[in-house]
Amino acid sequence: MEQFSMLGYVTVVSMMVLTPGPNIAIILQSVVTRSARSGFGNLFGIVGGFYFHALCSTVGLTLLLKQSPTMYAVVKTLGACYLVYLGINSLVQAARTRRMPAAQPVNTAANTRPTHGAVLEGFITNVLNPKVGLFYLAIFPQFIGPQDSVPLRSLLLVTIHALFALGWYSILILSFERYRSRLGGASMVMLARVVIGVVLVGLGLRVLLS
Template identity: 40%
Template sequence: MIPTNELLVFALASLVMVLSPGPNMIYLISRSLSQGKQAGIISLFGVISGFIFHILMVSFGLTAIFFAVPYAFIIVKFLGVCYLLYLAYSTLRSGRKNIFDGDSTLKKDKPIKLFNIGLLTNVLNPKMALFYLSFFPQFIKPEHGSILSQSFQLGIIQIIISFCINLLIVISAAKMAIWFSKNPIWIRVQKWFMASVLTGLAVKIAFAKAK
């Protein structure tokens, strides 16, 4: 089992990541603004199902790689550090002015279509697979037991945090859009905070001593 202090760090990192603007968040906000809270919630369940798909793929993939390739764990961790630094750079370079500037003119779709679009938006996003493949190994250590069970443990935490935060965003989309439009400075604060946390996490992992 992963130690509690490591799980807390992972939870904090997951919280920062879910607050980072991306296709999933933009889609949920757009649906909530154009079709209401119910549509946003249905879309959210589709997005969460996409997370489950990625977590299953990455969990079994990491288990296979670590057992099949010598030193694969160290290599993946190094690539993860590089990817986290890239995410930090991309966050600062992002030109998006307001994360709530979603398309509020989308046509109204039936529940099954809302769910499917949310699912496909997540499943077909290659950045999500790359994120999990580079992010999970930073908190998985062979000495803590089964790599597969550790991956599932992290996945459950990430899904719970993502669901809670995105549900709050869906429910409060309209009010939050108005607030951010009146306080644009917080958009820049969010970007720098996100980049700082990602960089700090990358540095922590890079200088961590191997056991």
């Protein structure tokens, strides 16, 4: 029964990780427009967000969020606005790149952003997504038995989720890095930033309207 229960949980979290969403968009933006290092920074921030949501779920804070439509609306709006902000920032960087010579390598402040900034970016993106918190609130009780230690069991469950995210997103980061190395001139980077910016703005609007 325990093996079946864990298999069900692994299936659920793997589907959640594989489903495209804000996390993948943020990582794609960082790798294509900056570096794989920034992408891994985002990834570590995203994983930190998983543990934050798990902690909130364990102590019952997410339950308050679920029971308060106003709080849920506030968090969702903040998250949506943050995604839109990142998208607009990408479009602004695209406009700046357009003024660069076509053969000139792109080396802006955005490309050399410290890794800790990317970590914070990934963390905020995940924390301001109330759907992740509600996911933990809905999923955790299904896989925590009455005789289990809630903190230890929660730690195990969120760690499994984190390991899946680390594995899959690492593959994506390395794949995106290969693509970025082939971009070459500023014109291709500009195009990538425009596409990513539009995707981020669209994701933000979808979160806001959902």
